[in-house]
Structures are given as C-alpha cells and as structure tokens.
Amino acid sequence: xxxxxxxxxxxxxxxxxxxxxxxxxxxxxLHARHDVRVRAGEVAELAGPGELSYDPAEELVEGHxxxxxxxxxxxxxxxxxxxxxxxxDLETGTRAAAAGGYAAVLAMPNTDPVLDSxxxxxxxxxxxxxxxxxxxxxxxxxxxxxxxxQLSEMAELREEGAVGFTDDGRPVQSAGMLRKALQYQxxxxxxxxLHEEDPTLSRGGSMHEGTxxxxxGLGGIPTIAESTMLAxxxxxAGYEDARVHFQHLSxxxxxxxxxxxxxxxxxxxAEASPHHLLLTxxxxxxMDTRMKMHPPLATEADRRALIEGLRSGTIDCVATDHAPHAxxxxxxxxxxxxxxxxxxxxxFAALYTELVLPGVLELELLVRRMSxxxxxxxxxxxxxxxxxxxxxxxxxxxxxxxxxxRGWESRSENCCFVGRRLRGRVLMTLSGGAVVYRERAFSxxxx
Amino acid sequence: MNHLxxxxxxxxxxxxxxxxxxxxxxxxxxxxIKKVPALRGRMVLNLFYEASTRTRSSFELAAKRLSADVVxxxxxxxxxxxxxxxxDTVLTLSAHKPDAIVLRTPWAxxxxxxxxxxxxxxxxAGDGKHEHPTQALLDVYTLHGRLGGIDGxxxxxxxxxxxxxxxxxxxxxxxxxxxxxxxxxxxxLIPRGIEALGCDVRYTLAELGSAxxxxxxxxxxxxxxxxxxxxxxxxxxxxxxxxxxxSPRQVLMHPGPVNRGVExxxxxxxxxQAVITAQVEAGVVVRMAVLYxxxxxxxxxxxxxxxxxxxxxxxxxxxxx
Numbered sequence: 001x002x003x004x005x006x007x008x009x010x011x012x013x014x015x016x017x018x019x020x021x022x023x024x025x026x027x028x029x030l031h032a033r034h035d036v037r038v039r040a041g042e043v044a045e046l047a048g049p050g051e052l053s054y055d056p057a058e059e060l061v062e063g064h065x066x067x068x069x070x071x072x073x074x075x076x077x078x079x080x081x082x083x084x085x086x087x088x089d090l091e092t093g094t095r096a097a098a099a100g101g102y103a104a105v106l107a108m109p110n111t112d113p114v115l116d117s118x119x120x121x122x123x124x125x126x127x128x129x130x131x132x133x134x135x136x137x138x139x140x141x142x143x144x145x146x147x148x149x150q151l152s153e154m155a156e157l158r159e160e161g162a163v164g165f166t167d168d169g170r171p172v173q174s175a176g177m178l179r180k181a182l183q184y185q186x187x188x189x190x191x192x193x194l195h196e197e198d199p200t201l202s203r204g205g206s207m208h209e210g211t212x213x214x215x216x217g218l219g220g221i222p223t224i225a226e227s228t229m230l231a232x233x234x235x236x237a238g239y240e241d242a243r244v245h246f247q248h249l250s251x252x253x254x255x256x257x258x259x260x261x262x263x264x265x266x267x268x269x270a271e272a273s274p275h276h277l278l279l280t281x282x283x284x285x286x287m288d289t290r291m292k293m294h295p296p297l298a299t300e301a302d303r304r305a306l307i308e309g310l311r312s313g314t315i316d317c318v319a320t321d322h323a324p325h326a327x328x329x330x331x332x333x334x335x336x337x338x339x340x341x342x343x344x345x346x347x348f349a350a351l352y353t354e355l356v357l358p359g360v361l362e363l364e365l366l367v368r369r370m371s372x373x374x375x376x377x378x379x380x381x382x383x384x385x386x387x388x389x390x391x392x393x394x395x396x397x398x399x400x401x402x403x404x405x406r407g408w409e410s411r412s413e414n415c416c417f418v419g420r421r422l423r424g425r426v427l428m429t430l431s432g433g434a435v436v437y438r439e440r441a442f443s444x445x446x447x
Numbered sequence: 448m449n450h451l452x453x454x455x456x457x458x459x460x461x462x463x464x465x466x467x468x469x470x471x472x473x474x475x476x477x478x479x480i481k482k483v484p485a486l487r488g489r490m491v492l493n494l495f496y497e498a499s500t501r502t503r504s505s506f507e508l509a510a511k512r513l514s515a516d517v518v519x520x521x522x523x524x525x526x527x528x529x530x531x532x533x534x535d536t537v538l539t540l541s542a543h544k545p546d547a548i549v550l551r552t553p554w555a556x557x558x559x560x561x562x563x564x565x566x567x568x569x570x571x572a573g574d575g576k577h578e579h580p581t582q583a584l585l586d587v588y589t590l591h592g593r594l595g596g597i598d599g600x601x602x603x604x605x606x607x608x609x610x611x612x613x614x615x616x617x618x619x620x621x622x623x624x625x626x627x628x629x630x631x632x633x634x635x636l637i638p639r640g641i642e643a644l645g646c647d648v649r650y651t652l653a654e655l656g657s658a659x660x661x662x663x664x665x666x667x668x669x670x671x672x673x674x675x676x677x678x679x680x681x682x683x684x685x686x687x688x689x690x691x692x693x694s695p696r697q698v699l700m701h702p703g704p705v706n707r708g709v710e711x712x713x714x715x716x717x718x719x720q721a722v723i724t725a726q727v728e729a730g731v732v733v734r735m736a737v738l739y740x741x742x743x744x745x746x747x748x749x750x751x752x753x754x755x756x757x758x759x760x761x762x763x764x765x766x767x768x
Contacts, residue, residue: 210640211640215615222639328534331532333556335554
C-alpha cells in the first residue's frame with residue numbers, strides 16, 4: 001500500500017559494484033568503509049573495502065573512501081505541474097532532486113488548477129510515471145481550490161494515491177474548517193501538513209518584521225503570524241488526536257510551540273528548511289528577491305533555535321520548500337516578487353558546509369534528518385542493507401564548488417545560496433535501484 | 448557618486464557639498480534668466496510610477512535650469528498599464544540614451560534594481576516606503592538656511608512613520624548632520640525596530656517642547672479604512688501640531704501636501720515658524736545640485752560638449768557658469 005503512494009518514471013535497475021565507499025547510514029548502524037554490491041537494483045552485498053570481486057557484467061565505481069549515504073527524502077517541493085511549467089515540471093524538478101541526492105520528493109498542490117480532485121491526481125501520477133526521474137508523491141489540497149471553505153474529496157484522493165494533504169502556500173484560516181479535516185482524517189488517513197500563518201497578522205508584509213524591515217520600509221511579517229497559528233492547530237490536533245505535520249518552521253516561538261505539543265503526546269511532526277537554518281533577515285538587506293520566501297527569514301536567535309530544534313528532534317526533518325520561479329518573475333522590485341527559493345540542488349552541501357563543518361551539527365544527525373520525512377509520511381525509508389532497493393547517494397565531502405557555477409538542473413535559478421562556496425558535492429544518486437544522477441566529471445573518472 | 452539611491456550613499460561631507468552647491472544655484476534662481484548651461488546636451492528622464500506634483504515638477508525645473516533636455520514619462524496612460532514590466536520599460540526608454548533617470552515607484556529598492564540594468568545615473572525620487580533622499584537633502588538645506596546648521600539640534604518627526612519614505616531618509620540624514628532625532632506617533636504607525644536607526648521613539652507629544660524642529664508627516668486618509676488609527680479626529684486630538692503644541696522658538700516642517708486640520712492646524716501652516724514653502728523652493732536648487740553632481744564631468748563629455756561648456760563645469764570647480 002505504502003509503496004503505491006510513490007510513483008516514478010521507467011527505471012533500469014543496475015548491477016553495480018561500489019568499491020571502497022564510506023557507508024554512513026545511522027539507521028543501519030553503518031559508519032565505515034565498505035564495498036557495496038547492487039544487483040538488479042537491490043543492495044545485494046556489503047563487505048570490507050576491497051573484499052568484493054569485480055564481475056565484468058556490472059559497472060564498477062571506485063569510491064576512494066567517499067561517502068555513501070541513504071538517499072534523501074524531501075516532504076516539501078513545488079514541481080509547478082500542472083499550469084506553471086515555465087517554472088518547473090515533473091522532469092526538471094525530479095532531475096534537480098536527483099542532483100541533490102534525493103530519491104523521493106513530495107509535491108505540493110498549489111498548482112493551476114489546484115490539485116484537489118482524484119481525476120487530476122490520477123493524471124499527475126500517470127505523468128510522473130512517464131517523466132519523473134525519482135519517486136514522487138503528491139499531497140493534494142485539504143480544501144477545494146485552497147479556498148479554505150470546503151473539504152476536498154479526501155477519501156477518494158487517498159484511494160487514488162494521495163500521500164497526505166496540505167493547503168501549502170496558505171493556512172487553513174478557519175479553525176472550524178481545519179477541525180473537520182482532522183476529524184475526516186480518521187476515515188481516510190494521510191498526514192495533514194500545515195503552512196502556519198495568520199493572514200490578519202502577515203497581511204501587507206514581504207519580509208520578517210524587525211530592524212531590517214524598519215530600515216528598508218518593507219511591510220513586516222511578525223513571527224507571531226506563524227507561532228500563534230501553529231499553537232492553535234497543535235491544540236486542534238491534540239483534541240482530535242489527529243496526525244499533523246508543521247511545514248517550514250521559521251522562528252523560535254514555533255519551535256517552542258512544537259516542543260510543548262510533543263511533550264503533551266500529541267501526534268505532530270515538523271520540518272525546517274536549509275534557508276531558515278542558514279540565513280537571517282540580514283541577508284534581505286540588499287533586497288535580493290532570491291531572499292524573499294514564505295515564511296520570511298527571521299533573526300539570528302530564531303535561526304539558532306531552529307538548529308537546536310533540529311538537533312534535539314523537536315524538528316524531525318529537513319525540507320527544502322523548493323520553490324522555483326522564472327527569472328523575469330523574480331527580476332522585479334522586492335515587494336512585487338513571488339515568495340520562494342529553489343533548494344533541492346544545494347540542501348545537503350549548504351547544511352554540511354555551514355553546520356557540519358563548523359561543528360554545529362554532527363554528520364550522522366544531518367544524514368538522519370535528510371531522509372526522516374519518509375517515516376513521518378508513512379513511506380519506506382531508504383536503508384543501506386541487503387535486500388533493500390538501492391536508494392543511495394554518493395557524495396564527496398571534500399569537493400568544493402560554487403553554487404550555481406555550472407548552472408542548474410532545475411528550470412529555475414532563484415536559489416538563495418547561489419554564489420556560495422560549498423563543500424559536499426553529490427557525485428551519484430540511485431533511486432529505486434537505478435542510477436538517476438551522475439556528476440559529469442565523476443562519471444568520466446569512474447568509467 | 449554614480450547614483451543617488453539612498454541617503455546612505457552620502458557621508459556628512461557629501462551632504463554638505465550638495466547643500467553648498469545648492470546655495471550657489473540659489474543665486475541663479477534670483478537672476479532674471481534663471482538658467483545655466485552646465486548640463487547642455489545632457490538628457491534627464493523623469494520616470495514616475497506614482498502621482499507626484501512637487502517632486503516631478505521640481506526635478507523637471509532643476510534639469511531645465513541646468514539646460515538639460517527633459518523627457519517626462521508617467522506610468523499611467525503608458526505601456527505600463529498594458530502590463531509591461533519595470534525592466535522592459537526601463538530598457539526601452541534607455542534606448543533614448545538618457546544620462547540620468549529620475550525614478551519614483553511604489554516599490555522599495557526599485558531605484559537600486561534599475562541601476563543594475565542601465566548605464567544612466569539613477570536618482571531615487573522615492574521608492575515605496577523605503578527612501579526619498581532628495582527630500583532629505585532639501586530638508587537639510589532648508590534647515591541650514593534657517594538655523595545655520597543642525598549640529599546638536601533636537602528634531603522630532605511626528606506622524607505616520609511606518610508608511611513614510613521621508614521619515615526614513617530624514618532620520619538618517621539629520622543624524623548624519625549631527626542632530627538628535629525622535630520619532631513620535633501612534634504605536635500602530637511606528638514600525639517595530641525603527642530605533643535601530645538610532646532615533647528615539649515616543650508615543651505622545653508630551654515632550655515635544657524639547658524639540659528645536661518639528662517635522663510633521665502627511666497622514667493619509669486611506670490609513671483610516673485600514674484601521675491604523677480609530678479616526679482622523681482622534682489622531683488630530685493626540686498628534687496634530689497646532690498653536691497650543693508648537694512653541695514660538697520651534698521650526699515647523701512638512702514634506703507636503705498638507706492635510707490642514709489633520710496633522711497640522713491651519714494656524715501653524717500659515718505661521719512664521721513654518722518653512723514649508725521654503726522647502727518647496729529648496730527642492731529645485733537641491734535637485735539641481737544633485738543632477739550637477741551626478742552628471743557634470745563624471746563621464747568625459749563629447750568634444751562638442753566640452754567646447755560649449757568650457758572648463759567651468761569640470762569636476763572640482765563647482766561654479767555655476
């Protein structure tokens with residue numbers, strides 16, 4: 001059942017010998033150099049480095065001790081299909097994900113038309129089965145048209161393969177409406193993912209409310225716009241014993257609200273994005289529209305609270321909120337620009353460079369959080385163990401590169417990390433046992 | 448200085464330089480023929496995305512008194528209404544090769560953005576609620592004329608600070624010139640974090656008597672429908688500058704247009720303490736000084752231009768010919 005909720009394009013399962021790779025999979029208890037054999041797309045054998053003999057029928061990849069990680073799972077991406085294919089589509093979006101080391105992504109429903117009906121979900125899943133390079137799951141809308149007024153046909157959508165539900169991009173403003181969705185979840189299941197924002201507090205804002213917005217004369221969005229709504233919805237989830245997931249936490253007050261709710265035993269989880277973990281309102285000072293996102297980048301204290309939340313487990317997983325926009329849509333004055341940054345191709349390297357290398361976060365913990373979304377959304381977690389499908393990513397932690405220097409796999413280029421010197425390059429990604437990404441220079445060396 | 452995007456582009460010496468240059472141009476305004484040939488053959492494009500009477504007309508007049516050619520482009524009634532983007536409009540108009548573009552938009556940061564797209568000097572004539580640097584310069588100039596300088600002066604900026612680009616540029620400029628700035632207004636209209644610019648914040652006018660200069664901001668009527676304050680009547684009773692609140696030694700300023708009976712009572716507008724018309728006069732000479740600073744000698748003029756302008760317009764010798 002769970003397997004069917006993810007779809008991917010045609011895959012050619014590979015026979016592969018990964019020789020002398022440093023396997024790091026905390027869930028499998030692995031943190032050492034190994035030879036790893038993949039046969040017909042499944043992890044077949046693990047042995048000490050140099051112990052597995054090479055069979056000429058398989059491809060040989062010389063690892064030289066580079067790291068083999070369980071591939072990442074992103075519960076929050078915008079693939080812009082249908083209706084906004086000039087920003088991204090199923091093929092380009094999943095290609096970007098593969099290049100970032102991802103084996104699965106969950107797509108948001110704020111498309112045109114909104115993904116809120118079973119026929120549309122079926123056609124999207126059919127398209128993904130032709131075009132998607134990695135596994136894709138869909139979260140249709142909680143309410144029809146994201147209008148917050150009437151439930152979408154959640155049960156039928158679940159039967160058609162919906163992973164969960166979300167009105168992402170918008171809050172479910174009415175508590176009564178959300179309560180009905182949470183009650184209805186008892187019938188149909190599926191995690192309800194929530195974008196938390198009180199529009200009466202955020203209206204007119206285009207960045208975090210604080211000293212920078214005051215200096216720039218930009219309307220501010222106060223952190224309470226997120227945290228008060230989150231606290232309300234956590235209480236609703238607790239009351240209905242519902243399973244909810246809070247999207248893109250941006251401030252310390254929200255981390256505290258999630259911690260409180262978890263302490264009460266409510267069934268909630270939360271995600272944070274690389275940009276909220278690494279950037280602050282100070283990065284908006286130049287009014288670069290790539291720094292305009294929803295929720296907005298907040299203060300250094302908020303950023304530190306998010307990192308601490310990710311470390312402690314209050315925040316369960318990393319989500320990119322990959323939000324592609326065309327160049328001409330972002331090349332406008334800040335207040336006119338749409339919200340969002342791309343993130344799939346830089347997530348791991350940015351977090352590794354800015355948090356692991358300086359010793360703020362342990363590598364094992366980051367690896368765990370990069371794929372923790374799978375379990376939260378009742379999907380199979382990538383695991384490096386015999387018999388498991390090969391969902392792995394090979395990264396060179398020492399390779400340094402400038403983000404965006406070779407362009408992007410995504411159709412859009414609005415990445416907030418562009419131009420940053422990063423370490424931790426993805427060399428190769430396997431999803432569902434097939435090679436879905438090869439870094440060009442690396443494939444030449446390995447061949 | 449290649450552009451004037453923010454008052455931050457000018458240090459104290461830079462502001463003083465423009466004020467002094469404006470004072471020289473003020474002499475020209477008193478002549479029978481109010482024109483100098485300093486920018487002959489140069490082209491100034493006024494690109495206004497918002498309605499503006501005094502700013503646009505004073506930039507136009509400033510450019511004309513410097514003998515520049517002026518093209519006015521208002522967004523209403525143009526291709527902008529047909530959905531043309533800011534970038535496309537700017538690039539299209541740049542085909543006429545303006546030497547300077549004076550830009551007024553409702554969007555913060557637009558002037559800086561445009562400066563990345565074209566080679567012309569950009570003058571920010573107001574970008575959303577962000578900045579209005581030439582207003583700050585003309586206000587400093589006006590106060591210099593009235594007080595001789597503002598070092599150590601206490602200046603209160605009163606009213607809707609949240610929606611005011613004038614407030615932001617003036618807080619920076621007045622402090623840079625040595626004044627101490629206090630902003631005062633209803634708590635709903637004082638942006639959180641404004642004190643990071645170095646100013647004090649007050650929510651009543653109880654201590655207004657300590658001010659040397661009272662700078663009232665325009666209270667826009669549409670703020671009422673958005674319930675920033677309960678009513679204009681209540682706003683006026685708490686924040687209106689009137690004869691009771693204004694003491695005879697204080698100087699009263701306002702960027703215009705005035706809502707008589709709202710932020711200012713009629714009596715103070717017409718009082719000798721008000722320098723509101725002096726501010727308007729200063730607008731032309733200060734904008735002449737800004738255009739002159741940006742355009743004279745920054746790029747080598749063509750031989751024909753150099754011959755007609757003579758050495759007087761060369762950078763360093765700031766004599767209006």
